Amino acid sequence: MSQNISKFDPRGLVVPLLLIALWWASAHWGWADTRLVVPPLDVVAYAREQFVSGELALGLVASLARDLAGFAIGAGAGLVIGALLALSPLTDRLAGPSLHAVKQVALFAWIPLISVWFGQGEPAKLVFIALATFYPVLFNTYEGIKSVRRELAEVTRVFGFGRRQTLLRLVLPAASPQIFAGLHLGLIYSWLGTIGAEYYLKVAPGVSTPLIDGREHFEMARVLYGMVLIGLVGALLNAVATRLEQRTLRWRPR
Amino acid sequence: MSAIGTLSLKHLNKSYPVKGQPLSVLEDISLDIQPGEFISIVGSSGCGKSTLLRLLIGLEDQFDGEILLDGQPVKGPSLERGIVFQDHRLFPWLTVEQNVALALENSPLSEADKRDTIAQHIELVSLTGFEKAYPHQLSGGMSQRVAIARGLVNRPRILLLDEPFGALDALTRAHLQVELQRIWQAEGITTVLVTHDVDEAVFLGDRVVVMQPRPGRIKRIVPVPLPHPRVRGDVRLAALRDDILADFSDAPRETLIEQPAPLPQRFEDFVLAW
Numbered sequence: 455m456s457q458n459i460s461k462f463d464p465r466g467l468v469v470p471l472l473l474i475a476l477w478w479a480s481a482h483w484g485w486a487d488t489r490l491v492v493p494p495l496d497v498v499a500y501a502r503e504q505f506v507s508g509e510l511a512l513g514l515v516a517s518l519a520r521d522l523a524g525f526a527i528g529a530g531a532g533l534v535i536g537a538l539l540a541l542s543p544l545t546d547r548l549a550g551p552s553l554h555a556v557k558q559v560a561l562f563a564w565i566p567l568i569s570v571w572f573g574q575g576e577p578a579k580l581v582f583i584a585l586a587t588f589y590p591v592l593f594n595t596y597e598g599i600k601s602v603r604r605e606l607a608e609v610t611r612v613f614g615f616g617r618r619q620t621l622l623r624l625v626l627p628a629a630s631p632q633i634f635a636g637l638h639l640g641l642i643y644s645w646l647g648t649i650g651a652e653y654y655l656k657v658a659p660g661v662s663t664p665l666i667d668g669r670e671h672f673e674m675a676r677v678l679y680g681m682v683l684i685g686l687v688g689a690l691l692n693a694v695a696t697r698l699e700q701r702t703l704r705w706r707p708r
Numbered sequence: 709m710s711a712i713g714t715l716s717l718k719h720l721n722k723s724y725p726v727k728g729q730p731l732s733v734l735e736d737i738s739l740d741i742q743p744g745e746f747i748s749i750v751g752s753s754g755c756g757k758s759t760l761l762r763l764l765i766g767l768e769d770q771f772d773g774e775i776l777l778d779g780q781p782v783k784g785p786s787l788e789r790g791i792v793f794q795d796h797r798l799f800p801w802l803t804v805e806q807n808v809a810l811a812l813e814n815s816p817l818s819e820a821d822k823r824d825t826i827a828q829h830i831e832l833v834s835l836t837g838f839e840k841a842y843p844h845q846l847s848g849g850m851s852q853r854v855a856i857a858r859g860l861v862n863r864p865r866i867l868l869l870d871e872p873f874g875a876l877d878a879l880t881r882a883h884l885q886v887e888l889q890r891i892w893q894a895e896g897i898t899t900v901l902v903t904h905d906v907d908e909a910v911f912l913g914d915r916v917v918v919m920q921p922r923p924g925r926i927k928r929i930v931p932v933p934l935p936h937p938r939v940r941g942d943v944r945l946a947a948l949r950d951d952i953l954a955d956f957s958d959a960p961r962e963t964l965i966e967q968p969a970p971l972p973q974r975f976e977d978f979v980l981a982w
Contacts (some may be wrong), residue, residue: 542980608767609797614814623810627801652944654913705801 524583594636756924
């Protein structure tokens with residue numbers, strides 16, 4: 455199969471390297487207050503310390519477990535409800551408008567309500583992450599199933615397929631690119647939700663701890679370390695999702 | 709070959725409701741098709757020839773009159789009737805082999821027999837070696853061959869072809885017409901080809917049914933008394949073609965384009981009733 459990973463172009467490194475150089479220079483020559491702009495090596499040193507002490511692994515495992523659990527709940531609900539809405543006109547009429555209306559409430563506006571209903575602990579965090587995952591999965595599943603070509607549905611009629619056969623042989627595979635797009639988006643949103651839940655609900659072990667502590671104690675090295683870590687995990691999740699998508703959807707023209 | 713595949717149309721009428729009024733698209737179509745015969749139906753756009761084929765395959769069941777296949781009324785789709793659409797309608801996530809196998813999903817054959825017949829039909833359309841290819845890797849002509857294999861793999865009594873080469877380039881089309889002639893001779897199957905290409909209709913058909921529009925009806929039926937396999941460029945074919953083309957020579961009416969009859973929305977087959 456054709457390779458989809460674009461060839462590495464070193465020109466993409468120019469801007470980040472320049473920025474790091476600028477950062478290093480400004481810290482080195484004291485162009486700015488070093489409490490605000492800490493030297494890059496302080497961030498590296500802090501990262502090493504976290505790695506050696508095991509804090510890094512602890513936080514990563516806690517956050518990833520939280521993220522994946524919330525994702526599983528939200529994606530499962532999104533898949534089931536999205537498919538139900540797409541397949542059942544009555545359900546669509548009844549529940550569709552409400553779901554669209556509720557979607558307009560910005561994600562983070564849910565936090566007060568969730569913390570009142572579910573407390574500040576792990577259940578509340580999972581609810582928030584699941585909610586973040588739910589909508590992209592729901593809408594993409596719905597659209598994917600709705601956009602199955604009528605021409606192909608006629609083919610299954612000609613071959614005498616029943617509803618179950620049509621669902622398994624036509625509807626699900628035809629909708630799968632968009633369902634995967636929804637799951638992919640859901641995974642990105644769930645990571646956003648994980649950070650949000652850790653930051654705004656009760657402190658618990660996780661990758662956001664350096665951000666919160668760093669801000670409390672005015673240690674920019676910790677804050678920057680936390681940001682880089684969160685960014686790297688996000689990129690990793692994205693890469694994994696892309697790989698899975700490509701493997702599963704090999705039949706698509708590139 | 710046994711004498712199955714007799715298709716008989718008796719006073720077929722079909723109309724669609726347009727703005728509350730019934731618009732007649734087919735009027736009093738009567739036609740008897742013999743087992744193993746190749747019938748070409750030719751007409752300009754809007755003469756109802758594709759609608760006729762949709763009635764024959766059973767994708768539409770609202771009509772007046774009778775359609776009998778070997779004496780049995782046609783009701784809904786059946787594996788006894790195969791069809792090839794203009795757009796090949798292969799499933800893009802299935803390989804060539806799997807696309808052909810799709811037609812056998814509800815066939816009573818054993819798995820081993822299915823495998824054999826799939827291989828035979830892929831060979832019949834000269835695509836051996838491409839079993840594992842996906843549709844996006846095939847040319848238009850190859851895709852249409854897969855569609856032909858898929859239409860034939862159930863060994864139907866009758867094969868229906870809805871402008872199967874209409875979307876192909878002229879060279880590929882000419883080649884596939886010869887291929888179709890060979891496949892039809894090899895299978896001995898009753899075949900109905902709908903086309904707007906008079907050359908194609910005459911080259912392939914034992915009889916050519918000329919249709920005229922508004923409402924769609926049979927203008928005349930032209931026998932093509934030449935043995936198969938035929939050779940392109942035969943002067944007798946050319947003479948028949950010119951004769952039929954003369955039927956379409958009246959200046960087209962200068963009218964605004966009519967809204968085509970709406971295709972019924974039957975997509976919701978797998979949608980729940982609630």
